[in-house]
Amino acid sequence: MASQKITLAKGLNAGLRRAMEQDPKVVLMGEDVGKLGGVFRITEGLQKDFGEDRVIDTPLAESGIVGTAVGLALRGYRPVVEIQFDGFVYPAFDQIVSQVAKMHSRSLGHLKLPMVIRIPCGGGIGAVEHHSESNEAYFAHTAGLRVVTCANPADAYWMIQQAISCDDPVILFEPKRRYHERGEVDIDESAGPTLGLHDAAVVREGTDLTLLCYGPMVKTCLQAANAAEQEGKSLEVVDLRTLSPLDVDTIVASAKKTGRVVVVHEASTFLGMGGELAAQVQQQCFYHLEAPVLRVGGYNIPYPPSRYEQEFLPNLDRVLDAVDRSLAY
Amino acid sequence: MSAPERPDSAGSTASEPIRHHETTVPPPATRDITDGGPDMVQFVDGDGQRIGITEANEPYAAIVEAMTPEDAQSMYRDLVLVRRIDAEGHALQRQGELGLWPSLLGQEAAQVGAGRALRPQDYAFPGYREHGVGWCRGVPPENVFGMFRGVNHGGWDSNANNFHLYTIVIGNQMLNATGYAMGIQRDGAVGTQDPDRDAAVMAFTGDGGTAQGDYNEALVFASVANAPVVFFVQNNQWAISEPNHKQFRIPPYQRARGFGFPGVRVDGNDVLAVYATSTAALDAARSGQGPTLIEAFTYRLGAHTTSDDPTKYRVAAEVDVWKEKDPIKRMRGFMESKDHADPDFFTAIDEEADELAARIRKACQEMPDPPLPHMFDDVYAEPHSLVAAEKAEFVAFHESFEAEGAH
Numbered sequence: 001m002a003s004q005k006i007t008l009a010k011g012l013n014a015g016l017r018r019a020m021e022q023d024p025k026v027v028l029m030g031e032d033v034g035k036l037g038g039v040f041r042i043t044e045g046l047q048k049d050f051g052e053d054r055v056i057d058t059p060l061a062e063s064g065i066v067g068t069a070v071g072l073a074l075r076g077y078r079p080v081v082e083i084q085f086d087g088f089v090y091p092a093f094d095q096i097v098s099q100v101a102k103m104h105s106r107s108l109g110h111l112k113l114p115m116v117i118r119i120p121c122g123g124g125i126g127a128v129e130h131h132s133e134s135n136e137a138y139f140a141h142t143a144g145l146r147v148v149t150c151a152n153p154a155d156a157y158w159m160i161q162q163a164i165s166c167d168d169p170v171i172l173f174e175p176k177r178r179y180h181e182r183g184e185v186d187i188d189e190s191a192g193p194t195l196g197l198h199d200a201a202v203v204r205e206g207t208d209l210t211l212l213c214y215g216p217m218v219k220t221c222l223q224a225a226n227a228a229e230q231e232g233k234s235l236e237v238v239d240l241r242t243l244s245p246l247d248v249d250t251i252v253a254s255a256k257k258t259g260r261v262v263v264v265h266e267a268s269t270f271l272g273m274g275g276e277l278a279a280q281v282q283q284q285c286f287y288h289l290e291a292p293v294l295r296v297g298g299y300n301i302p303y304p305p306s307r308y309e310q311e312f313l314p315n316l317d318r319v320l321d322a323v324d325r326s327l328a329y
Numbered sequence: 330m331s332a333p334e335r336p337d338s339a340g341s342t343a344s345e346p347i348r349h350h351e352t353t354v355p356p357p358a359t360r361d362i363t364d365g366g367p368d369m370v371q372f373v374d375g376d377g378q379r380i381g382i383t384e385a386n387e388p389y390a391a392i393v394e395a396m397t398p399e400d401a402q403s404m405y406r407d408l409v410l411v412r413r414i415d416a417e418g419h420a421l422q423r424q425g426e427l428g429l430w431p432s433l434l435g436q437e438a439a440q441v442g443a444g445r446a447l448r449p450q451d452y453a454f455p456g457y458r459e460h461g462v463g464w465c466r467g468v469p470p471e472n473v474f475g476m477f478r479g480v481n482h483g484g485w486d487s488n489a490n491n492f493h494l495y496t497i498v499i500g501n502q503m504l505n506a507t508g509y510a511m512g513i514q515r516d517g518a519v520g521t522q523d524p525d526r527d528a529a530v531m532a533f534t535g536d537g538g539t540a541q542g543d544y545n546e547a548l549v550f551a552s553v554a555n556a557p558v559v560f561f562v563q564n565n566q567w568a569i570s571e572p573n574h575k576q577f578r579i580p581p582y583q584r585a586r587g588f589g590f591p592g593v594r595v596d597g598n599d600v601l602a603v604y605a606t607s608t609a610a611l612d613a614a615r616s617g618q619g620p621t622l623i624e625a626f627t628y629r630l631g632a633h634t635t636s637d638d639p640t641k642y643r644v645a646a647e648v649d650v651w652k653e654k655d656p657i658k659r660m661r662g663f664m665e666s667k668d669h670a671d672p673d674f675f676t677a678i679d680e681e682a683d684e685l686a687a688r689i690r691k692a693c694q695e696m697p698d699p700p701l702p703h704m705f706d707d708v709y710a711e712p713h714s715l716v717a718a719e720k721a722e723f724v725a726f727h728e729s730f731e732a733e734g735a736h
Contacts, residue, residue, distance in 0.1 A: 027515070053515055059553055064504055064546035071508020074493070077515070095543070098498045099505060106482040106494055109707040143708050143716070167710035198714070245714040 002188040009179040011156035012042045012118075014187055016080065019164045020050050023078060026164055029056045029065055030082030030118075038082055040120060040179055062092035066117065070099050073115045078164055080116040086173075087130030087303075089119055093138070100169045101144030116163045117171045121149070122216045122266045123313055124177040126306040133303050134215075134267035139171050140243040140276075147243040148197060149173040151218035153183040155241065158193035166197065175216035200247035202254060206236030209260040209326055212251060212277055214240040217264045217314060224319040235323065243273060248280055255281045259290040260326045264314050269297035291329035294322045335591055335618060362566050362573065363650045365626040368582070370606050371596040375654055377662015389605035396601070398669040404600055405664060406678050407441045408657045411461040413682035414470045417689050418460070418477065422635045426693050427477040431458045435598070435630035438656030439563050441465060442603025443531060443625070446611055449491065450518070450528040454506035457495040458563075459533050466492040470685075471692040480699055499534065500541030503560065506532035507547045510556035510614075519557050520617030529557040529614035531607070537568025539584070540576045548588040548622070557614035559607065560585075560622040563597060565629035570642035585622035597627025598656040601663070628654070701727065 006014070020026045028043055034057040037044030047055035058065045062083060069079035083089045089096075096117065103113040123132030140147045146168050150156040156174070163170035195201060203218065204225050211221040218239045225235035238254050240247065255261050261281050263274035274295035281293050296314045304312050365371075370386045372393050373379060382390055415433050422430040433440060436458070444465025447453060453462055460473055472485040476495060483494035496502035510530040513519060518528045538544050539562055551558050562581045566573055577584065585592025595606040603625055610621035628651035632639050639648075664670050705720035 059546070059549050061546045061549065063543055064550045067501065067504025067543055067546070068508030068511060068550050071505040071510070072512045072515075073508075074487075074505065075509050075512025075516070077512055091542070094498060095501060095504065099496075099501050102482075104710050105708050106484070107487065107707075108481060108484040109710070110484075110486040110488070111494075112710050114710075146709070146713075168713075245716075248714070 002191075003184050003186045005182050006153050006185050007180050007182050008150065008153045008156045008174070009040060009042055011153035011183075011185050012160050012174065013044060013046070014185070015157040015160035016043065016046060017049075018187075019080075019161050020046065020054065023164075024054075025076060026078045026080065027054045027056060027072065028080050028082070029058055029069055029072075031058060031060050031065070031084050033057060033082050039084055040176065042118070042174075042179075043082065062088055062090075063095050066092040066095040066100065069115050070095065070103070070113065073113045074103075074111060078114045078116075080118065080160075080164060083117060083119045085127075085131045086119050086121045086133040086135055089117075089135065096139065096145070096171075097142045101142045103144075104168070105144055112167045113169050114164075114167050115169050116160070117169070118160075119171060119173050120176040120179075121173040122175050122177060123303060123306075123309050124216065126309070128306070129303070132306075132309065134265065134298065136171075136173055136243055137267060137272050140273065144169070145244060146170045146198075147173070148241060149175070149215040149243065150241070151175060151178065151215055151239050153181075154185045155195075157185045157187065158195075159197060159241070162193060162197040170197075173215055177216055178219065181219070195241070198242040198245055198247060200241055200250040201239045202236060202250065203239045204235070204237040206234040206258065208234045208258060209262060209323055210236045210238060210254040210258045211262050211264055211319070211323075212238050212240060212254075213264040214243065214273075216266060220314060220316065221264055221319060224316050224323065227316060227320060228323060233323065233327065246276070246280065248284070251277065251280060252284045255285040256288040259288055260329075261289075261293045262296060262319070262322045262326055263293065264296045264319055264322075266298055266313055268300045269295045270300045272297055291326040294326055296322045335613075362647070363654075365594055365596060369594045369596050369626055370602045371599050372601040372605065373599050373659050373663045375659060377659045377664075377666055379663065379666070386602065386605075389602070389609055392605040392608050393601050398664075398667070401660075401664050401667075401669045402674060404441060404445060404604070405657075405660050405670070406681070407445065407461070407465060408437045408600060408660060409678050409682050410685055411437050411441060411464050412657060413686050414460055414464065414689065417686045418474065419631070419635065421474070421690065421693055422477070427474065428479050429477050429634050429636060431634045432629070432631035433458050433460055435628050435651060435656070436563055436565055436625075437461055438600035438660070439597035439603055439625035439627045442600045443533075443561050443607045443623075446604055446607035447491075447531060448524075448528070448611075450525065451611065452491040452493065452506075452509055452528070452530045454493045454502040454509070454530065454532045455495055456499070456502060456534050456538065457497055458535070459495070462533060463490075463492050466490040468492050470689050471696070474689065474693050475696060478693060478696055480696055499538045500543035500547075503532045503534055503538070503541075503544045503547035504550065506530045507551045507554075507556055507558050510551065510558035511554050513557055514554065519615060522616070527615035529559060529611045531559045531561055531611065533561050533563065535568060536562060536564040536566065536573055536576055536581065537571065538562070539581050540568075548585070548620075551620040552589040555617070555619040557617070558620045559610040559614055560620065561607070562622065562624045563627055564624050565597075565627050567629055567633070567639070567643065569633045569637060570639075580624060582622060582624035588622075590620045590622065592622040592624065594624045594626055597625030598654045598659065600656060600660055
């Protein structure tokens, strides 16, 4: 067992390195991913070791990055594309939803498009406009894409490898404010992932209420569960990990067990993932529920200037307030 | 022959610096869309007579000179059959067999000339009007008709003939083609001087497509990567109802220079000229000299699609001028002037076109609707629980009607 305590960013880097060592068809693409190693250093050192043909510094054009990755995938490569910040993905939106998502279906299965689009997501780092968005719902809404998120270094290490080996296009949302948080990762060559790419994880057992969360909110929800425990409340925390497809079985099992559900995510709540989760729980757990499913998320405004962001983002107080409201039914 | 002048590594040529202050753009009202100008590569005039060596066509003359009468016959056959495929598509749409048809009438030489210059290992990325290129790649026309009949979104195996699926969103395919060309580079299939190994990509769009961001990003990526891709712009003068001057102030072939590689304007109704320029550009790409942009100066004689009404935005006199430039008439005139074929040859081709049309019509009319549950198949390559659940619900819902009928 070669367990190491590394950051989420290092987990991604190690996962990319291992995937590139195992498959010469894996190529990385993006702005500044070469010598700089990306603005978050996720690809640090990889161009030095694998060369400029496999770690491709691209022109500054997101549609170009994704659109050329489509062509490389059609030629038999497995491109891993880095979008520099969540708010910069929109120029590539057309390529993602029109070509990336549709190629396998359009070709009646003749063409596979194994590519990964990595998107640093979410706020909380005091950034300027367009650097803090949570746009997962756009992509989870589009058939043909798989959408997953990691919340800890071990998941980062394994999910990037699982995403690369998947024959479908995968969008991996990386919680940028968790990039530098550490956790145990077993990087032994004989080790394998303990969870499938599309498995949710019950990261804390509880009996009174379920917190459904993913990405950067997992840590917040675990903190909320710890705080609630001091008041004698037992909260279960489910890290969804996968948004498309949803691991509905794990969600439903937890909801039936506790009878109360609060969904927590950074994205604006209107037509966000919370709406889908609430509907799934309501449809499948109606007679088990003691309270309506509540949502805690970003407000339905543009992501605000950073001086406001701690009020925009779900925090411990807002999560606990929703827990109290649910338990009051 | 020599390829068109290529910029040096700094992106400019030593002999002819770009002088922005001398650049002038004629106002749109004075532009003559029936005249491609002196830069246009042309080998056969409107009457089918062979044009002598000019400054524009000299670099390509050897390719044309090397063609045999049999080459000309084969090329002519493609022109006629492609036109007949197109006519059948139009007729079938009017008879309700197809939902839509984008006609290539008038653009046969552009597509056949380009399509025939491709080698088997090359790859073509079409828009949605490239029925003639598909024909040259060996794609059964019936495959294309399935898409416009609405039984699939194309669905043919692109890798069977190295002809990608049609792309409806204008310009997307230019980037996909460039990425594919970058893959060819990484496979080491460029510049080996092995004619069966070295490969290139040809990416097709229209004049309207040149305004798209993806088109321009594709040119940037191809230039920076020195990718083996030929951008083939069929300037048919109209982007649905919008004329050229609503798309650009500098012709596409001149814009290529700004991206750092050569651009060539060719008479898109002269199949010999298109074949020659395409052959040279593809040779350059395969040998590692990077991209070329070819602007085929041509005209869409029909509507944009069968949903369009061109009488609302263009005058009949303009169409009449271009009818005189008909690519098939010109090629036939050329062949007759050179005694490349006898009258029986032309009659036989017309009969073959009739047979092809009948075959397509039958295949189209007999094309079955796909089984309904199949719409859930192939959304993903690997199982997806939501799609699987919805398919099961769909099947159960439909089976419930059968169960009710049984009572």
